[in-house]
Amino acid sequence: MKKIFVFITVLAATIFAGCDRIEGPYLVPSENEQITVTFPDLDVSSVYRKVLIEEYTGHRCLNCPNGHLKLEELHERFGDTLVAIGIHAGALSTPNAAEGYPYDFRTDVGSELAKEFSIDGIPAAIINRYPEPGGWSLVRWLSKINAVDRSKPLAAIQLINEYNAQTGMLKANAQVTLLEPCSNQLRLAFYLIEDGIVKPQLNGTEYIENYVHNHVLRASLNGTYGTLLNTNGYLETGKGYTLAHKINMSGHDWNPANCTVVAILYDRTSSDVLQVEVQKVM
Numbered sequence: 001m002k003k004i005f006v007f008i009t010v011l012a013a014t015i016f017a018g019c020d021r022i023e024g025p026y027l028v029p030s031e032n033e034q035i036t037v038t039f040p041d042l043d044v045s046s047v048y049r050k051v052l053i054e055e056y057t058g059h060r061c062l063n064c065p066n067g068h069l070k071l072e073e074l075h076e077r078f079g080d081t082l083v084a085i086g087i088h089a090g091a092l093s094t095p096n097a098a099e100g101y102p103y104d105f106r107t108d109v110g111s112e113l114a115k116e117f118s119i120d121g122i123p124a125a126i127i128n129r130y131p132e133p134g135g136w137s138l139v140r141w142l143s144k145i146n147a148v149d150r151s152k153p154l155a156a157i158q159l160i161n162e163y164n165a166q167t168g169m170l171k172a173n174a175q176v177t178l179l180e181p182c183s184n185q186l187r188l189a190f191y192l193i194e195d196g197i198v199k200p201q202l203n204g205t206e207y208i209e210n211y212v213h214n215h216v217l218r219a220s221l222n223g224t225y226g227t228l229l230n231t232n233g234y235l236e237t238g239k240g241y242t243l244a245h246k247i248n249m250s251g252h253d254w255n256p257a258n259c260t261v262v263a264i265l266y267d268r269t270s271s272d273v274l275q276v277e278v279q280k281v282m
Helices: 064-081 108-116 138-146
Strands: 002-006 049-057 082-088 124-127 155-164 169-178 186-194 197-203 206-213 216-220 240-248 259-267 273-280
Touching (some): 049 064, 049 138, 049 273, 064 082, 064 197, 082 186, 155 273, 169 186, 169 259
Parallel strands (some): 049 082, 082 216
Antiparallel strands (some): 049 124, 169 240, 197 206
């Protein structure tokens, strides 16, 4: 079993004075697991705010490779301050073996999120889960990312993944620390994404058999909308709150070496993301 220690940073939305809300493929959400790892002391000076972009796409969508290229461009610009999840949902993500698209990228979680945000045309993106019906077209992605106030961190997440290669069991352990007061309900969601999936993709009129799909949503460890952290009142600023969930990766065609856990802390009242962080499975 391998333990991976990482400091995790911070995030948010457009922001606030007493913060702001949202809410869940899942495989079956597990109960909160017992924390058996030790988190290092938090170095607040190392924490910075990150932005979440959820890109809605499909392998039978002729314009979606333009979205993939735009996302690569944004990653070059923002580096690790931008965290992406690729969500295959809608009619153009439906498999069609007769046309050369037999693989199914869809997840229950992705379909549920697409329905919540009324995603119809793709490529489209939701930035920091701001509830924009239909999502933002790719020409708006940069301006919406720039609209997020990243001048100071609102929260920190420390993430430790434990993966057992023999059993295929993955356990994600997180410690959340608010750095700014927030009186609303907060949820923490763990998603699993995968890079380097080689499958067909339509690009304009061209059929690309060995297209590389990245940051693809594979599953949620704790449901579409994650776990409510403050069930007994509000979270105390500066205090660490822990949460862990498991998922069995065996029985799937996922490559653990290419998989990453994405942890999203968001405000249940306003749908704003306070923090997002990532850590490789192995």
